[in-house]
Amino acid sequence: xxxxxxxxxxxxxxxxxxxxxxxxxxxxxxxxxxxxxxxxxxxxxxxxxxxxxxxxxxxxxxxxxxxxxxxxxxxxxxxxxxxxxxxxxxxxxxxxxxxxxxxxxxxxxxxxxxxxxxxxxxxxxxxxxxxxxxxxxxxxxxxxxxxxxxxxxxxxxxxxxxxxxxxxxxxxxxxxxxxxxxxxxxxxxxxxxxxxxxxxxxxxxxxxxxxxxxxxxxxxxxxxxxxxxxxxxxxxxxxxxxxxxxxxxxxxxxxxxxxxxxxxxxxxxxxxxxxxxxxxxxxxxxxxxxxxxxxxxxxxxxxxxxxxxxxxxxxxxxxxxxxxxxxxxxxxxxxxxxxxxxxxxxxxxxxxxxxxxxxxxxxxxxxxxxxxxxxxxxxxxxxxxxxxxxxxxxxxxxxxxxxxx
Amino acid sequence: xxxxxxxxxxxxxxxxxxxxxxxxxxxxxxxxxxxxxxxxxxxxxxxxxxxxxxxxxxxxxxxxxxxxxxx
Numbered sequence: 001x002x003x004x005x006x007x008x009x010x011x012x013x014x015x016x017x018x019x020x021x022x023x024x025x026x027x028x029x030x031x032x033x034x035x036x037x038x039x040x041x042x043x044x045x046x047x048x049x050x051x052x053x054x055x056x057x058x059x060x061x062x063x064x065x066x067x068x069x070x071x072x073x074x075x076x077x078x079x080x081x082x083x084x085x086x087x088x089x090x091x092x093x094x095x096x097x098x099x100x101x102x103x104x105x106x107x108x109x110x111x112x113x114x115x116x117x118x119x120x121x122x123x124x125x126x127x128x129x130x131x132x133x134x135x136x137x138x139x140x141x142x143x144x145x146x147x148x149x150x151x152x153x154x155x156x157x158x159x160x161x162x163x164x165x166x167x168x169x170x171x172x173x174x175x176x177x178x179x180x181x182x183x184x185x186x187x188x189x190x191x192x193x194x195x196x197x198x199x200x201x202x203x204x205x206x207x208x209x210x211x212x213x214x215x216x217x218x219x220x221x222x223x224x225x226x227x228x229x230x231x232x233x234x235x236x237x238x239x240x241x242x243x244x245x246x247x248x249x250x251x252x253x254x255x256x257x258x259x260x261x262x263x264x265x266x267x268x269x270x271x272x273x274x275x276x277x278x279x280x281x282x283x284x285x286x287x288x289x290x291x292x293x294x295x296x297x298x299x300x301x302x303x304x305x306x307x308x309x310x311x312x313x314x315x316x317x318x319x320x321x322x323x324x325x326x327x328x329x330x331x332x333x334x335x336x337x338x339x340x341x342x343x344x345x346x347x348x349x350x351x352x353x354x355x356x357x358x359x360x361x362x363x364x365x366x367x368x369x370x371x372x373x374x375x376x377x378x379x380x381x382x383x384x385x386x387x388x389x390x391x392x393x394x395x396x397x398x399x400x401x402x403x404x405x
Numbered sequence: 406x407x408x409x410x411x412x413x414x415x416x417x418x419x420x421x422x423x424x425x426x427x428x429x430x431x432x433x434x435x436x437x438x439x440x441x442x443x444x445x446x447x448x449x450x451x452x453x454x455x456x457x458x459x460x461x462x463x464x465x466x467x468x469x470x471x472x473x474x475x476x
Contacts, residue, residue, distance in 0.1 A: 063461065099416075103434060106417035110435035114419070341454045351416055353460035358419040 016041035016051060016317070017290030020389045020396055024260050026285075026333060030321045037308040041317070044178045044392075047077030049315040051291065055325035055345070057304045058318045062350035067296040067316055069093040069352060074297040077315035082183035083190075085176065085394065086293075091234045099351060104219055104227060105235055106355045108157065108212050114358045117153070121363055124152045125370040133374070133405075138381035141401040145371065146251040147244065150363055154243030157359075158236060159204060159211025168196060172241050173393070178292070180392030197233045197240070212239070239356070246289065247360045249397030251367045253286035254279065256401050257335075258368070260384030264337060265372065272369055278337035279364045284323045284344035285335050288397045294318040294348065320345055375405035407467040408444060408452065410437045414463040421455040421464055428452060429464070437463055 018029035033039060039051040052058050061067055068074060072087035079085055092098060107113070125145075132144045147169075155162040174181055174189020181189075201217055208214040213236060220227040227235075258265045258278075268274050294317050302310040310316055323344045324332040347354035354360070371378060380387070381402035390399050408428060417435035421428075425448060430438045444452065456464050 102416065107433065107435035109419070110417055110431045111419040111422040112431065113435075341458060343458055347418075347460075349460040351461060353416050353418050355417070358417075358423075 011036045011039055013040045013042055013048070016043060016049075017292065017396065019391075022385050023387050023389050023398070024257065024384045026324065030324055031333070033319065033321055034325055034327075037304045037306050038310060039319075043077055043079050043315075045078040045081045047315070049077045049295075049317055050310060051317045051319050052304070052310060053319045053322065054305070055322040055328040058322040058345060059349055060305075061302070061310075061316070061318055062294075062345075062348060062352070064302065065095070066298065066300045066302050068299055069098070069296055071295050071297050071315075075313075076295065076297045079292050079295060079394075080178040083175075083177055083181075083186045085178075086238070088234055090230055093352075095351060101227060101231060101235065102351070102355060104216060105212065105239065108215075109355055109358050111358060114362050117157075117359075118362055118366070120156065121149070121153055121366045122370070124149055125366050126374075129370060129374045137404045138402040139404075141255060141403045142248065142252050142398065143400075145367070146255070146401070147248040149251065149367060150244040150247035150360075153359070153363060154240060157212055157243070158200075158239060159209050159213045160200060160240065164196075168193065168240065171196065172245060175237075175241065176245065176394040178392055178394055193237060194233060197236045198229075200236070201229065201232060242354070242356055243359070245395065247356075247363050249288045249395045250283065250286070250360065251364060252398045252401055253288045254282040254364060254368065255371060256380065256384065256387055256398050257282060257286050258372075259378060259380045259403065261335065262379070264335060267337060268368070269372055269376070272373070274337055275365050275369045276361075277340050277342065279361060279368055280342045280344065281335060281337050281339050283346040283364070284329070284339070284342055287320050287323060287346060289320065289346075289395050291317040291320045292394055294320070318345075318348075375403075378403055378405045406443070406446070406449065406452075406469065408439050408442050408464065409467060410439050410464050412436050412438075412463070414461045416461050416463075418460050420458045420460070424455040424458065425451045429455065439464075 018027040020027055034053045037054050037057060039053050041049050041051045043049050052061055070093050072089040128145050128148055132139050151165050152162050171189040171193040174186050175193055177186050200213060204214040204217045216232050220232050268278055296316045298310055298312055298314045298316050301312050326332050347357040381404050387398050389396050415436040422431055428441050428444045430440050432438050456466055
């Protein structure tokens, strides 16, 4: 298949993200997106931005310092009309400062640290599956498994009491609202989450325990220039949110899609060594986050591979739908759980590559293998096309996944 | 072939370690460490994939123009 060369006709502005309708089919807009290297879009706030659509451009721009991640320090378009979400002008998200701070947390997610955590993740998964089995049917996979698994794990890593989830989940939902909540509710959640994490820092300062928060407090106390309290709370906030909301949403998307395509599930049940490549392929294919997490501000004109220009001053999103670029992936619209290698962009690329990716991968592997092994008859309690995708939040996962076994 | 790593670029994706554990490891900071600078040729394809899969280009392969002499 060949791609259409870019022409002089400017593409018209489209609303972004594209809705998942129907919920199990790849949105039509994704298929034609790459006809233009740069697609003008309208964000949920109504503000303009441009979406860089093609895989090779997206990959290159993830490592291009002419795109700043300090969106709160530039006149960047807003994602939400009433929520700054991750923008914090007090935090420097560009190198060299960003890299120095990232090093303090990224080591907690190294392969060795993740492998030493794997038995704990299995233990939590087994506990949740046993409770599911003893409970009524249908069960909601999101609430009985997809959320509690990563919540318990990130809480252990950060030293957050898991029983506080009743407190922090509502606030995190508000923090991630794009259009789902009114401004005053968003503000209440943001302030609440910030003070909750501030109190956690003080508690660890008073009584250090064996977790990442206590480690960061120690670093900050030794040298506040290296990590101020504000920066520390900002990191904890990002780690907590990225640590469970994204993983839970992806567990849900992956499992819902697998159960919707039972012939694919059967292949895994016949050969569990397929789990790691299936997890990667579902990360490529079930894109839950649109590209909102890649928001950047363009500091200088950037020429793309076909000569298109991303103009200075533009707000830029790097399209995760590039995961469907036929220039990079063979038969990209097909779910191929044996696809290997699979250089998808669901964790981003470059220096902002998801710090928790190794943890997310491990949790997705345990979740997929655990559920399929424990429940040989696991199935959706309604046709996949009737599941509801979240609307108005930062991520587009399923709000509820009723299952039987 | 010779494997090189630019340790200061590493962002701890751990992808190379999972892909080729005989060649790549991580230090206490999680940054890439090369275990075997001259790995056997049969690992070549896996290593090339690890190089391509690194999100920041922190690892690379130098293919010698002529066969290297053994030490």
